[in-house]
Each structure stands twice: as structure tokens, then as C-alpha cells.
Amino acid sequence: MGGETIRKATIDLVRENNRALILRALRRGGAQSRTALGQVTGLSPAAISGITSAMLDEGVLLQADGESGTAKARGRPQVKLSLNPLRGCVVAVMIAVNRIRLKLVDYAGKECTESHVDVAALEMQRGEFIRTIGDAVFSLLDETLNAAGPLSRIEVSVQGITDGAGEKILWSPVLRAREIDLARRFSRRFGVPVSVMNDCAAMTEALQWIDPPRYRERFAAILIGYGVGMGLFLDGAPLVGLRDSAVEFGHMNHVPEGALCRCGRRGCVEAYAADYAIWRRAKGKDDQKLVAPPSAEEMALIEDRARQGNEQALAAYREAGCAIGFGLGRLFALIGPVPVAFTGSGTRTMDLLEEGLRDGFEQSLVEDLRGELVFETLGDEAALVFKGLAMGALNRLDTEDIAALQVSS
Amino acid sequence: MGGETIRKATIDLVRENNRALILRALRRGGAQSRTALGQVTGLSPAAISGITSAMLDEGVLLQADGESGTAKARGRPQVKLSLNPLRGCVVAVMIAVNRIRLKLVDYAGKECTESHVDVAALEMQRGEFIRTIGDAVFSLLDETLNAAGPLSRIEVSVQGITDGAGEKILWSPVLRAREIDLARRFSRRFGVPVSVMNDCAAMTEALQWIDPPRYRERFAAILIGYGVGMGLFLDGAPLVGLRDSAVEFGHMNHVPEGALCRCGRRGCVEAYAADYAIWRRAKGKDDQKLVAPPSAEEMALIEDRARQGNEQALAAYREAGCAIGFGLGRLFALIGPVPVAFTGSGTRTMDLLEEGLRDGFEQSLVEDLRGELVFETLGDEAALVFKGLAMGALNRLDTEDIAALQVSS
DNA sequence: TTTATTTATTTCACGCTCTGAAAAAAATGT
DNA sequence: ACATTTTTTTCAGAGCGTGAAATAAATAAA
Structure with a gap:
């Protein structure tokens, strides 16, 4: 509202904006006729015609010359346009x-x-x-x-x-x-052009395309595994720091003077919720001593033990969930509640984490006004x-x- | 980068954008000639001429007909334009x-x-x-x-x-x-049109105008007093929740199961850093009991006691600063470091808070990469x-x- | 088979924008 | 009084989206 840096606008800006508008419509909605594009974008048929014919000439778009998808309609059939794979x-x-x-x-x-x-x-x-x-x-x-x-x-x-x-x-x-x-x-x-981004930031870009109704303006993606990472999508763009990629949810402090973290500090969320943290807690090790990253097998063992009712293992998962829950509560206190997607190997035991997670979240939640915690667990983070x-x-x-x-x- | 909702652009958009550009230049830079406006905005003299003459007709702008500010220059003198106070x-x-x-x-x-x-x-x-x-x-x-x-x-x-x-x-x-x-x-x-906003959000809008070099893209304003509030300016606009004004820094959890807060929860930042929290801590009261808001005189008494070296009073300020410091560290972990402005009655004792503040911040800080804590204390919050x-x-x-x-x- | 109807797309005049160049305006220096 | 310098305005030109009219391409009816 206050201080967006406005830049000079020329006539070209109009064309560029509307070209982008049409490309986005095709990317989101798949092959579409000019009429459909007009409805989606709000542009006049004349404008659509002009822009698409230029893009066809440029080899950006492809015209479905063959059959018409909507057979036996009354009038002239719509011709679908699509993005040219070879562009x-x-x-x-x-x-x-x-x-x-x-x-x-x-x-x-x-x-x-x-x-x-x-x-x-x-x-x-x-x-x-x-x-x-x-x-x-x-x-x-x-x-x-x-x-x-x-x-x-x-x-x-x-x-x-x-x-x-x-x-x-x-x-x-x-x-x-x-x-x-x-x-x-x-x-x-x-x-x-080449870009580099944090893996969790990449996940937020994916969520936007995979489930736009849920992941629209603002949401978070959390990766639990070897470490704990977060990508934050705020007002239509991934939040990125001015100097670095920011969003260090895993190294946000959970408890002052708390458990020792890989980063050398104490009490980070990761020091409770990462693999190594769960492992050392379940094994009854000193949480002020770092341990080597446990293997998948070792983590599976801890999981089994928890499922068999082992108190110490269950407590490890509960406390891990709690750290994440408190972290989310703190995040929500700052930016308001947002939908959350969890991924990573750590989500295999989401059921074990969930109780602590909801518990911690409740405790750190500001107001009943603030709405419920909405989250889901998604499988393959690499995809x-x-x-x-x-x-x-x-x-x-x-x-x-x-x-x-x-x-x- | 990803999903800003683009809207259809027409020729009108260009004019509107450039009108806004000129208005902003005049609001930020004061009365200016058309030439100066051209340099600031990057628009051609022709465009400036057209836009400003329309705005003069509309009564939005005023032309300084009288004397020319820059006397005895060689060519035709510049005529300064300004915002019409009576608009x-x-x-x-x-x-x-x-x-x-x-x-x-x-x-x-x-x-x-x-x-x-x-x-x-x-x-x-x-x-x-x-x-x-x-x-x-x-x-x-x-x-x-x-x-x-x-x-x-x-x-x-x-x-x-x-x-x-x-x-x-x-x-x-x-x-x-x-x-x-x-x-x-x-x-x-x-x-x-009428708008309502949180007082701390209003402060961020002010900081932008008062000290643009420091408070530009991203920054935070923190109000300490009766309670603890924060306004967050992110990427050119105050951060506002989708359902409410968000940014509840004062009720972000500091310590799980910690001191009792006015909001009914435990361990909020406010429960350590607000007037009543400092007062009850300095008085050695049970931090699980709420106390009535202390008067300015009562707070002055506590301040005196601290300045005379009273351990309990000093600890109250130290712990208050610590809560804020940890809170800032957690904020920075999520959005990266930003400059901070403190205001409110609580900043009268900023010198007493600062040690704890820096201490808490250091403890919750992720990396030495992350840059120093940059803050200043501003006086009158009402202004x-x-x-x-x-x-x-x-x-x-x-x-x-x-x-x-x-x-x- | 031919004609009417319907729908999609293209074409064209229009009004608007900004730009660049030239012209006009308004001062000082000679 | 004239030349010079700088600011501002004017004007032709190219590009844009719009709305209306024209064209294209199909089906339904005759």
C-alpha cells in the first residue's frame, strides 16, 4: 500500500502485460481457444487475435489445426491454441x-x-x-x-x-x-539465465501449481528429515531475504538454552525435530551432545519402538512435534495463519508427531480468533x-x- | 516471482501509473519543476507536460507563478509545481x-x-x-x-x-x-473512504517517509509500553493478515509454559516485556499472577530502583530485553534481518533493556552471516x-x- | 444441394498513450 | 537590440486495446 517502487509505464508495458496474461492462462488452463482466452483474461477478441497471431508467428504458440475438440456445435468451431513444446x-x-x-x-x-x-x-x-x-x-x-x-x-x-x-x-x-x-x-x-534457490522455496512454487485453491496467496512448506527447512510463500511470491534466502525455520529458537543444534547454537527447532534429534532423544542420549546423522534403518528402528509403545521413543516424537508446533505458532503470530504442507522423510511418522505438534501449536497460539491449523502431508519431496x-x-x-x-x- | 495475479492492462493504466508516479515524486521531493520531474520519473518532457497540465486543470497541482527559486540562471526559468493544499x-x-x-x-x-x-x-x-x-x-x-x-x-x-x-x-x-x-x-x-489500521502498522508507514534510506523495503516497528506491538513492513507494504491485522509480536511465545500473559496464555513476549510484566518481576511477584497495569509513577519507581543497582529490578529489565531479543531473533530467522525502530513509553529505559536484548538476540541468532542487529529508539510514538x-x-x-x-x- | 443460422475470428476506424524532434517561450549576456 | 541558453509546449508518428462490422467456418433447415 505504501511504498511500492512504481516505474515509468509506456505503451509497451501494456502489450507485455497482456502477453504474459495469455501465456499464464495457457500454462494454467492448458490448450484453449481464443474465445476462452478472452473470457479468462477479460481482453477483447481483437486484442486476443492480435497478440496470439504475433505469438504464432514467433513460434511461441501452436494452433491445433486438426480436429476440433468440441464437435458438432452450431457455429464456427473454436481453434485451440497451445504452448509450443519446441519453443x-x-x-x-x-x-x-x-x-x-x-x-x-x-x-x-x-x-x-x-x-x-x-x-x-x-x-x-x-x-x-x-x-x-x-x-x-x-x-x-x-x-x-x-x-x-x-x-x-x-x-x-x-x-x-x-x-x-x-x-x-x-x-x-x-x-x-x-x-x-x-x-x-x-x-x-x-x-x-540461471537461478539458484533453496529446495523449500522450490517446493512452494510447486504447491502453487499443484493445488492452487489451497496454496494461493500465502502458505508454508516444511521439509522434515536430515534437517528442518521451510519455504514461505507470501502475497504471490516466495519470501526471499535481501542478502540470503532467509526463512531459517529449522534454526529458529524453540527453547532458550535448549538442546544443542548442529549449527552450534542451543534450542533451535531442528535440535528437536530433525532425524538426529529424534534419534538421540529416543536413545536417551544427552541432548547437549551432537550425534552422527542416523541412517534410514536406524530411524525405522526408533519408529518401530515408538509404535510398540516405548515411552522414550514416543516422547522423542512428541517433543519433535511440539517444537514444530511452537514454531508454527510463532510464525502465525507474525504473519497470521497460513496453510502448511509437510514433506520429507520425517513425515513418515507424521502420526507420531501430530499430537505434540497440535499441542505445541495450541500453547503458542495467540487467540481463538486465529483459526485452526490447516496442514497436509505430501509424499515425495523430490518430485x-x-x-x-x-x-x-x-x-x-x-x-x-x-x-x-x-x-x- | 511465481503467482502475482496479473490483470488486464489498457492504455489507461499507463496514464494512471504515470500520474501516480508524478504525484509521488512531488509528495516525496516537494515542489519541483517539470524538468526535475522528468529526471526523477524518467518520463519525456512531452509526457510530463501533458500530465501536469491536466492536473493543473483539475486543481490537483499548483503552479508557482510568482518568483522563480533559481534566480539569474541563463535560460528560461523553471516553474515549480506543487501539490494544491486545497485539493x-x-x-x-x-x-x-x-x-x-x-x-x-x-x-x-x-x-x-x-x-x-x-x-x-x-x-x-x-x-x-x-x-x-x-x-x-x-x-x-x-x-x-x-x-x-x-x-x-x-x-x-x-x-x-x-x-x-x-x-x-x-x-x-x-x-x-x-x-x-x-x-x-x-x-x-x-x-x-475510511480505513482502520493497527497503530504499529501506522508507524511503519511513517518511518518510510521520515527516514527512507534506513526504512525502505523491509523493516519493523516495535512499540513497548502497556503492551508490546509490532508493525512489519515487507517488500514495500505493511504486512497485513488475510483475516486480521496479523503481526502479534507481543503474543508470540517466548518460553513454553512461561510467565502468564494478559491474553491468558503462557510465555508470550509481552508477559516479560510489557509494563506490568516488568513491574511484577521487579516487585518479586509471582509471574503466574496477573497484576493491574502499573501507573507511570510506579514504573518510574522501578526504573529508579534499577538505576540504583537493585538486583531484582535490573533482572526485570534484563529479562524483558531478553524476551524481545529472542523474539527478534526468531523474526529474523523467518524473514531475514531487518532494521528495527523502537517506540513507546518502555523505550525510556532502553539502556536498561539493551543488554538483555542483545544477549537474547545473540542466543537465538542463526549465523554470524546474518549481520548485526540494527535498531534505533524513536521518541514520541503518537507523532x-x-x-x-x-x-x-x-x-x-x-x-x-x-x-x-x-x-x- | 442450397440457404439460413450460429459462433469464432479477423479487420478497421478511433481514441488514447508515450516518444522524439521541432517550435515557442522566457530569461540572461553581449 | 540581438544572440544564447534553458524550459516548456506542440506536433507527427507508432503502438495499444476497444467496439463494431466483416469474414470464416461450421451445422440445421429447406
Whole structure:
């Protein structure tokens, strides 16, 4: 309301805005006729006609010349327009512990090819690491051949902290190097825009496309597993810090002077809710001693024990849930209640966490006015992250590159 | 980046945007020549000429016909344009405990008249309360006579919770009634748009105008006194909840199962940092018992005692600061570090709070990466609130009413 | 098979925007 | 009185969306 930086508007801005409007309608609603686009966007038939014919010429759109979907209607049949898959493609890169996964998605949003590289990233030098990813992208492009258009964007996700501009990895628990300027290095090598984002931020972009009624203006995505991460979507965009990717829910303090966290401080949410925290609590270890990250098998053992009624294991899950619940309560105290999506390996035991979670939430909740805690648990976080990376990249491609009017034409 | 709802753009949008741009330049930079406006906005001389001549005709702008500020320059002298004070006026209403204060500000931003009504708001019925404020606005308008233009907007602030749309007071500690729909009632009586906002939200709007270099994109305003409130400015606009005014920093949990708060829950920041919390701690009272709000004299007594080295009093201030420090650390964990402005009666003892504040902040801080805690203490909160109300109202008047092109013309 | 009807899309005149260049205005210097 | 300098206005030009009319492409009816 107060201080958005307004910029000068020219006539071009109108066209760019309306081009983006039409692209978004097609991306969200799939192939549509010009008439349908007119209804969705509110633009006049004349405007739709002008804009789409330009985009057809540019090779951005495709006209469904063949059959008409709506047969035997009375008048002239609608001709459906769709995004041209060959207009370009984006590559989504997900950096995980010891494995880099890649997917290539065409302009229409279809996943074409994928690959992965197993690497000991924690032991790699910055240069080698960057080269490895670059080579993997190159191979994937090679493999795709002519199944998709030319590379248009690369989008990278990583667990950890990226910079606010989406250019660098500042720090990641899965990497040894710091301050890795992926964007500059890759955009030089591939000649296309490159962004880096936190994996939880990528998940929020995905949720928006997967379940728009629920995840619309404001919502949060929480990843529980090796650590605890959060992506926050606020007023139509992922919240990103001015200097870094912000949203360090896992390292928000839960209890002053509380349990020891990997980060060296005490009482972080993560020190109660991450794998290692649950494990050490269930094992009755000193919560002021750090433990090595437990394996999936070890966590399964703890889970079994809890399900068999072991008090200490149950308490570990309860306290983990409680830390998250208090954290959510504190978040809601600051930005109001928002729907939450949980993912990650830690959500396998969501039923064990839930009691503590609701308990902690209730205790830290401000007012009964504030509405209920609305959350759901989503399975495969990797699929979410990829979806978010791809849709984010395509969306930026639409608005920044394709909707934008070329200076020379 | 992801999902801003784009709307259809027409040619009118361009004009409206550029009109708003020029109005903002004049409001921020004071009277300026057309040339200067061109440099600030980036618009061509032709565009500036067209827009300003329309606004002069409409009576929005005023031309400084008399002397030229920059004498004896070589060429044709610049003619300064300014906002026409008589274009309209706004009334800012600040609802405080037992006193309602009003200021009338002309379109150019000058405070014209002010008044106040002493009322026992806590004992008033909804209808009587609304009528009392309305009458006060009426009297103020009467008193102003022709010193300002016609009433264009009313902006009301209140301590407590307003709705997200800025129409109702949902709950306030200084009022008995709930769900007071001021906007509808007043806009019917006065025939102008009316907004209601939380007092801390108003302060953020003020900070933006008072010290733009420091308070630009993101910052927080914290009011310490009878209670603890916060206004959060995020990406160019005050953060407001979807259903209510959100940002309940004072009732964000500090310690699970902690001290008893006025709100009935335990461990809220306010239960450590508000007047009554400091008082009861310094007096060695049970922190699980609520106490009546201490008077200014009683608080001064506690302050004296602390300054004389009384351990218990010092601890009260230290713990109050600590609660705020932890709260800030948690806020920063979620949205990244932002500059903070403190106001309110509680800041008289900022020196006593500061040690605990920095201590708590350090303990809850995530990384040394995250930058230092930058804050300042500002004196008179009422002045800030009024400034915020007035500038907010004028800004909305500019963008929503004056920049907007009339349908019939 | 031909004609009427219906619906989708395109075309065109119009009014609006900003821009760039040229013209006009208003001061000072010579 | 004329040249110079700077500000402001004017005007042609290109681009945009709109609304109305024209065109296209199908089915239903004759």
C-alpha cells in the first residue's frame, strides 16, 4: 500500500502485460481457444487475435489445426491454441546429498528426459563441483536431441542458504565449498539465465501449481528429515531475504538454552525435530551432545519402538512435534495463519508427531480468533522440488523473456 | 516471482501509473519543476507536460507563478509545481486509552488543525463510541473552515486487532465493544473512504517517509509500553493478515509454559516485556499472577530502583530485553534481518533493556552471516502514528482517487 | 444441394498513450 | 537590440486495446 517502487509505464508495458496474461492462462488452463482466452483474461477478441497471431508467428504458440475438440456445435468451431513444446526447454537441477538429479522439461511443461550423477559433493572442490553439474546438464541436452527446443533456462535447487538474488549458493550442509556463484558460471557456459534457490522455496512454487485453491496467496512448506527447512510463500511470491534466502525455520529458537543444534547454537527447532534429534532423544542420549546423522534403518528402528509403545521413543516424537508446533505458532503470530504442507522423510511418522505438534501449536497460539491449523502431508519431496524448479523456470521464461517485447524486431 | 495475479492492462493504466508516479515524486521531493520531474520519473518532457497540465486543470497541482527559486540562471526559468493544499484534506484519528486524538492534514501534507476528546471508551457501547468519534471529526472539519479543501479520507488507528481489509476493529484492549465496523459507518456518514489500521502498522508507514534510506523495503516497528506491538513492513507494504491485522509480536511465545500473559496464555513476549510484566518481576511477584497495569509513577519507581543497582529490578529489565531479543531473533530467522525502530513509553529505559536484548538476540541468532542487529529508539510514538496515518491516507488518495482516470470526463 | 443460422475470428476506424524532434517561450549576456 | 541558453509546449508518428462490422467456418433447415 505504501511504498511500492512504481516505474515509468509506456505503451509497451501494456502489450507485455497482456502477453504474459495469455501465456499464464495457457500454462494454467492448458490448450484453449481464443474465445476462452478472452473470457479468462477479460481482453477483447481483437486484442486476443492480435497478440496470439504475433505469438504464432514467433513460434511461441501452436494452433491445433486438426480436429476440433468440441464437435458438432452450431457455429464456427473454436481453434485451440497451445504452448509450443519446441519453443525452448528448461533444465532443473536438484542437488542432494551425494547425488545430483536433473530433469529436462519442454516449454509446454512436459518432462522429456532425466538423469543423475552420484558424487561425493562434500569432498569436491568448488571448480570440480561446478564442472560436474555443467557436464551433466550438457549430457542431458545431448541425450534429449531434438525432442525439445533449445535450452532457455537452468534452475538449481540446493538444501541450505542461497543468496537473495538467486545467483549463488552461500552455504549448504551437503557441500564443502562456500559462495559458489553457479549463476554466473553456468550462464557463461550455456548462454542462458540461471537461478539458484533453496529446495523449500522450490517446493512452494510447486504447491502453487499443484493445488492452487489451497496454496494461493500465502502458505508454508516444511521439509522434515536430515534437517528442518521451510519455504514461505507470501502475497504471490516466495519470501526471499535481501542478502540470503532467509526463512531459517529449522534454526529458529524453540527453547532458550535448549538442546544443542548442529549449527552450534542451543534450542533451535531442528535440535528437536530433525532425524538426529529424534534419534538421540529416543536413545536417551544427552541432548547437549551432537550425534552422527542416523541412517534410514536406524530411524525405522526408533519408529518401530515408538509404535510398540516405548515411552522414550514416543516422547522423542512428541517433543519433535511440539517444537514444530511452537514454531508454527510463532510464525502465525507474525504473519497470521497460513496453510502448511509437510514433506520429507520425517513425515513418515507424521502420526507420531501430530499430537505434540497440535499441542505445541495450541500453547503458542495467540487467540481463538486465529483459526485452526490447516496442514497436509505430501509424499515425495523430490518430485515437488522438481515441479517447483521447472514451473518457476518456465514462469520466469514466460514473463521475463517471451512476454517482453524485443527492442529490435 | 511465481503467482502475482496479473490483470488486464489498457492504455489507461499507463496514464494512471504515470500520474501516480508524478504525484509521488512531488509528495516525496516537494515542489519541483517539470524538468526535475522528468529526471526523477524518467518520463519525456512531452509526457510530463501533458500530465501536469491536466492536473493543473483539475486543481490537483499548483503552479508557482510568482518568483522563480533559481534566480539569474541563463535560460528560461523553471516553474515549480506543487501539490494544491486545497485539493482536499484527510483526517487522522488515533484511538488511545480514554482519549481520542484527531488531526486534519491538507493535501499538501501540512497539519492544519487538531483536537481531542477524552472518553471512557472502555465503558462505552459500540454505537455511542462511533458517534463520539464521528462528532469529533465533524467538529474538526467545522473548525478548519476554509483553511483546507473538502474532506477526502479518514484514517483511524487503534491499539489491537483490525481486520485484514482495514474496515473493522476486531478487538482492542482499550475498547469494550468488538467487531466495530468503523469504515462502513463513517464512509456512510461522511461520504469518503475510511480505513482502520493497527497503530504499529501506522508507524511503519511513517518511518518510510521520515527516514527512507534506513526504512525502505523491509523493516519493523516495535512499540513497548502497556503492551508490546509490532508493525512489519515487507517488500514495500505493511504486512497485513488475510483475516486480521496479523503481526502479534507481543503474543508470540517466548518460553513454553512461561510467565502468564494478559491474553491468558503462557510465555508470550509481552508477559516479560510489557509494563506490568516488568513491574511484577521487579516487585518479586509471582509471574503466574496477573497484576493491574502499573501507573507511570510506579514504573518510574522501578526504573529508579534499577538505576540504583537493585538486583531484582535490573533482572526485570534484563529479562524483558531478553524476551524481545529472542523474539527478534526468531523474526529474523523467518524473514531475514531487518532494521528495527523502537517506540513507546518502555523505550525510556532502553539502556536498561539493551543488554538483555542483545544477549537474547545473540542466543537465538542463526549465523554470524546474518549481520548485526540494527535498531534505533524513536521518541514520541503518537507523532509517528499520526504521520503514518496522514501519509498513508494521502498516499492512498493519490493512487486510488487522483491518479485514477475518471470514467466520465 | 442450397440457404439460413450460429459462433469464432479477423479487420478497421478511433481514441488514447508515450516518444522524439521541432517550435515557442522566457530569461540572461553581449 | 540581438544572440544564447534553458524550459516548456506542440506536433507527427507508432503502438495499444476497444467496439463494431466483416469474414470464416461450421451445422440445421429447406
